[in-house]
Amino acid sequence: xxxxxxxxxxxxxxxxxxxxxxxIAGSAFRMIVGxxxxxxxxxxxxxxxxxxxxxxxxxxxxxRREFLDVGLGLALIAFVATIxxxxxxxxxxxxxx
Numbered sequence: 001x002x003x004x005x006x007x008x009x010x011x012x013x014x015x016x017x018x019x020x021x022x023x024i025a026g027s028a029f030r031m032i033v034g035x036x037x038x039x040x041x042x043x044x045x046x047x048x049x050x051x052x053x054x055x056x057x058x059x060x061x062x063x064r065r066e067f068l069d070v071g072l073g074l075a076l077i078a079f080v081a082t083i084x085x086x087x088x089x090x091x092x093x094x095x096x097x
Contacts, residue, residue: 048078
């Protein structure tokens with residue numbers, strides 16, 4: 001019974017890895033092609049979200065909780081960076097008007 005569960009978890013992990021790879025490819029494309037700084041930063045936020053998802057997936061597959069701590073730290077850093085970038089864009093817009 002446990003072997004079947006392990007096989008199912010492995011199969012789901014492989015499928016989710018493919019989905020995460022597609023999300024990384026789309027975000028990387030938008031970072032390269034993006035017409036403005038905001039588009040590129042949204043793509044960077046997407047990449048950090050995918051990295052957090054990859055940490056969670058790794059934690060499930062390896063059964064090690066440390067990867068959740070890494071994902072949480074990454075999410076907090078990304079959140080602070082997003083707030084800082086939003087403040088920068090708002091200040092830039094105010095100065096240009």
